[in-house]
Amino acid sequence: MNAWAIWWRGHGAWRWVCLGLVTMALVLTVVYEPIALSWTDHGERELAGTTVSLATWGRPDETFEVRLSSKAPFKGELHFAGQREIIDLTDAAELDLRVPDDLTVIEIKLVANDQEATWHLGRRLR
Amino acid sequence: MARKQASDRWWFHLHTWIGLKLSILMSFVLITGTLAVFSYEIDWLLNPEMRASESVIEPNWGAAFDTLRAEYPDVDLLSLDRYAGSWFALQAVLNTRWEEIGRLWFDPVTGHLNGSTAWFNVQRFFRMTHRHLMLPTRIGIPIVSALAIPLLLSLISGLMIYKKFWRGFFHLPRTKRKTRIWVGDLHRWLGLWSTWFVLLIVLTSVWYFVEVMGGAAPRFPESAAPATREAVLPATLNGAAINEMVAKARQELPGLSVQRITFPQSPEGKVLVQGALTATLVRPRSNVVTFDPITLEVLGTYRGEDLNIHQRISEMADPLHFGYFGGLWTKAIWFLFGCAMSALSITGCVIYGKRLLPTRRQLSKALA
Numbered sequence: 167m168n169a170w171a172i173w174w175r176g177h178g179a180w181r182w183v184c185l186g187l188v189t190m191a192l193v194l195t196v197v198y199e200p201i202a203l204s205w206t207d208h209g210e211r212e213l214a215g216t217t218v219s220l221a222t223w224g225r226p227d228e229t230f231e232v233r234l235s236s237k238a239p240f241k242g243e244l245h246f247a248g249q250r251e252i253i254d255l256t257d258a259a260e261l262d263l264r265v266p267d268d269l270t271v272i273e274i275k276l277v278a279n280d281q282e283a284t285w286h287l288g289r290r291l292r
Numbered sequence: 293m294a295r296k297q298a299s300d301r302w303w304f305h306l307h308t309w310i311g312l313k314l315s316i317l318m319s320f321v322l323i324t325g326t327l328a329v330f331s332y333e334i335d336w337l338l339n340p341e342m343r344a345s346e347s348v349i350e351p352n353w354g355a356a357f358d359t360l361r362a363e364y365p366d367v368d369l370l371s372l373d374r375y376a377g378s379w380f381a382l383q384a385v386l387n388t389r390w391e392e393i394g395r396l397w398f399d400p401v402t403g404h405l406n407g408s409t410a411w412f413n414v415q416r417f418f419r420m421t422h423r424h425l426m427l428p429t430r431i432g433i434p435i436v437s438a439l440a441i442p443l444l445l446s447l448i449s450g451l452m453i454y455k456k457f458w459r460g461f462f463h464l465p466r467t468k469r470k471t472r473i474w475v476g477d478l479h480r481w482l483g484l485w486s487t488w489f490v491l492l493i494v495l496t497s498v499w500y501f502v503e504v505m506g507g508a509a510p511r512f513p514e515s516a517a518p519a520t521r522e523a524v525l526p527a528t529l530n531g532a533a534i535n536e537m538v539a540k541a542r543q544e545l546p547g548l549s550v551q552r553i554t555f556p557q558s559p560e561g562k563v564l565v566q567g568a569l570t571a572t573l574v575r576p577r578s579n580v581v582t583f584d585p586i587t588l589e590v591l592g593t594y595r596g597e598d599l600n601i602h603q604r605i606s607e608m609a610d611p612l613h614f615g616y617f618g619g620l621w622t623k624a625i626w627f628l629f630g631c632a633m634s635a636l637s638i639t640g641c642v643i644y645g646k647r648l649l650p651t652r653r654q655l656s657k658a659l660a
Contacts, residue, residue: 168645169642169645169646169648170645171645172644172645172648173312173315173641173642173644173645176312176644176645176648177312177313177315177316178313180313180314181316183317184313184314184315184316184317184320185316187317187425187435188316188317188320188425190425190426190427191320191421191425191426191427192421194425194426194427195417195420195421195426198412198420198426199412200392200393200394200410200411200412200416201390201391201392201393202391206389206390206391208389222390224390225388225390225392226390272389272390286366287366287388287389287390288364288365288366288367288388288389289363289364289366289367291388291392291394291396291408291410292408292410
């Protein structure tokens, strides 16, 4: 048995307490995100006779998770970074939008009955 | 004589027990704390955005603010600051609409946007792992700061078992002897020279423990309320207004070296211009001039000397624990002694293993 093995065994149960705390700190470092861990509400817009609200989760990275909800059934199109998604809401829907690498400004537009509503979220950080 | 020996044995067992049982956690906290001393500089080396084009004492805060408003009009600006040195770019800390914290870097002369970096960087990694093991602060800070007690006991017991320790300062480690001997010499020698530093870290850590357990210092003096407004940041607030506030702050507190401007987060909020002045061992937030963001009127002023003893202790803890109060020189000293403390923990483990190794070998032979 070498010196390090003696040291390791000498800890007794304390090694698991200490190692557990250190391992947890390192794991939490890997999963840590400096961003709210909840839906961020971006407000409501009046569109096609109903009120639609938009919320997002996380940052616009490779994808951007958005949630649309309306007070009454809503049919329309979502426009984002050149993509179009058909939206048919009875209550709420969640979708992952693909974010192109070269996209700098985050703007989400809903179109219905020749009307449109825009959520301008601003410029990406990187 | 027998009583003295029993006492010595008790101190020795205490020293060994603390050093061994807590060695993994203690080494981790000590090593992360040591590297945290130069964590800003490590980030500066890794990220060209953080570098100033030239070293200037008085940066152009207003130019950076104007660039930020033009390039990122939709973010919530939390602060503009430059803590670490004149070779650093101006940093804006902000919150996006999707609630991501970020950093933007501006040239301190032209206000040109150098670029952005992630909030979680080398500095945050070392700060958060060292300070609270990445756990929620209410849980992590008490765990880490409570290590001050075993650290103090380790220091006292070390001095108790080191006979005539005051003679040991100039007994250099005998590096030509076998590992067990020279590592033991090194452990004692480093321990002696870093006694003051260990004590300092113990005291400041005890303060952090007291602080998180409810003994935090009272709030700083309140200023007058600003005029009512609807927006958090008025549209009239521009770079010229920022520079005007910086100039007024220097009139209010002559000699103020501005290090940080914090921005309101609600329509009732104020702009705070903070920095270094005459009080020693305080954070920049101890010297403050408060402004109304619409009228640019001074709403209140205080300086480090105006704070009460409780607030001064609170302000003193960080500069003493981090070692940044004297610039790079004190940081270098803190880093060296941080290395010494980390080495104490590691050499202690080596001594333990090496001390028992012959005993275990003899036992194995006897059993064979």
